[in-house]
Amino acid sequence: MKxxxxxxxxxxxxxxxxxxxxLGIRFYPQLRKSAQNKEFNGYKxxxxxxxxxxxxxxxxxxxxxxxxxxxxxYYLLDCKDKADVQRRLFETLATLDGYENSPxxxxxxxxxxxxxxxxxxxxxxxxxxxxxxxxxxxxxxxxKQEGFFKNNREHRxxxxxxxxxxxxxxxxxHRKPIKPMLKIVQEIxxxxxxxxxxxxxxDEPSFKDFLTTKTGKALTDVIAEKDIVISAQIKxxxxxxxxxxxxxxxxxxxxxxxxxxxxxxxxxxxxRKLGMVGIQVKDNNYKEVKKELxxxxxx
Numbered sequence: 001m002k003x004x005x006x007x008x009x010x011x012x013x014x015x016x017x018x019x020x021x022x023l024g025i026r027f028y029p030q031l032r033k034s035a036q037n038k039e040f041n042g043y044k045x046x047x048x049x050x051x052x053x054x055x056x057x058x059x060x061x062x063x064x065x066x067x068x069x070x071x072x073x074y075y076l077l078d079c080k081d082k083a084d085v086q087r088r089l090f091e092t093l094a095t096l097d098g099y100e101n102s103p104x105x106x107x108x109x110x111x112x113x114x115x116x117x118x119x120x121x122x123x124x125x126x127x128x129x130x131x132x133x134x135x136x137x138x139x140x141x142x143x144k145q146e147g148f149f150k151n152n153r154e155h156r157x158x159x160x161x162x163x164x165x166x167x168x169x170x171x172x173x174h175r176k177p178i179k180p181m182l183k184i185v186q187e188i189x190x191x192x193x194x195x196x197x198x199x200x201x202x203d204e205p206s207f208k209d210f211l212t213t214k215t216g217k218a219l220t221d222v223i224a225e226k227d228i229v230i231s232a233q234i235k236x237x238x239x240x241x242x243x244x245x246x247x248x249x250x251x252x253x254x255x256x257x258x259x260x261x262x263x264x265x266x267x268x269x270x271x272r273k274l275g276m277v278g279i280q281v282k283d284n285n286y287k288e289v290k291k292e293l294x295x296x297x298x299x
Contacts, residue, residue: 043298044257050200052263053281054181061174066160074157083110092158093117096139104240106201107266122201124232133166168209175215180286185222194298197227199247204232239270
């Protein structure tokens with residue numbers, strides 16, 4: 001009888017230990033990555049973000065669209081730091097529908113969570129962007145009357161920025177290729193070791209317009225359009241795990257076989273939690289990115 005009780009205790013402890021290990025692999029990136037690497041046979045894919053990694057926006061061009069004089073003086077006189085414009089932009093848009101209450105909410109360049117309306121726009125839930133723009137502009141004028149903006153210059157800069165965002169051709173004509181990164185893509189293709197894909201938070205009308213531009217065509221010269229996934233197509237924004245999962249599932253990849261490159265730390269960290277290698281593009285560190293890829297033997 002005593003031996004039977006001891007056996008039951010051992011069985012119970014074994015079951016508890018199994019649950020702990022399962023939870024550990026699920027929630028702790030290092031354990032999860034270790035488990036995946038047991039069958040690791042080399043990296044099979046490099047997954048890139050688009051904006052800030054393979055393409056960038058010419059800031060002088062956008063300043064001209066918004067109003068060069070207003071933009072210059074707004075930065076010089078009204079902003080606390082370079083992230084202040086984006087912060088105020090997000091605060092303005094958040095007055096419509098608030099912010100997403102999710103640990104997977106996309107962030108802007110400065111790490112600020114995006115307003116709900118922008119998340120809906122990028123994941124394809126916005127049925128009529130131009131009608132939404134009418135609502136936004138009405139709200140902006142209301143906010144002006146309520147004294148929301150610091151001054152008339154801020155009102156004009158924020159309003160013109162939002163209107164430029166919602167008119168794809170105005171924004172896309174100022175997108176330029178990041179040549180050192182596209183060169184890396186070509187070198188990996190020539191090396192023949194990895195599949196190369198794109199995973200980007202982007203609304204569909206703007207993305208379709210982008211593909212018609214010179215920069216868009218330069219991109220699809222090195223990465224096939226079928227291998228470019230945008231959030232609006234899959235109804236899911238990074239850094240949600242399902243966005244990464246979609247790319248992996250479509251290509252038969254395990255997380256430990258993937259290298260993910262993004263300019264936003266939140267997305268890089270999300271990829272690492274899944275077991276991918278995460279590399280951040282920051283401050284034009286293209287040479288460092290290339291060195292890291294060489295270490296990983298994909299170049």
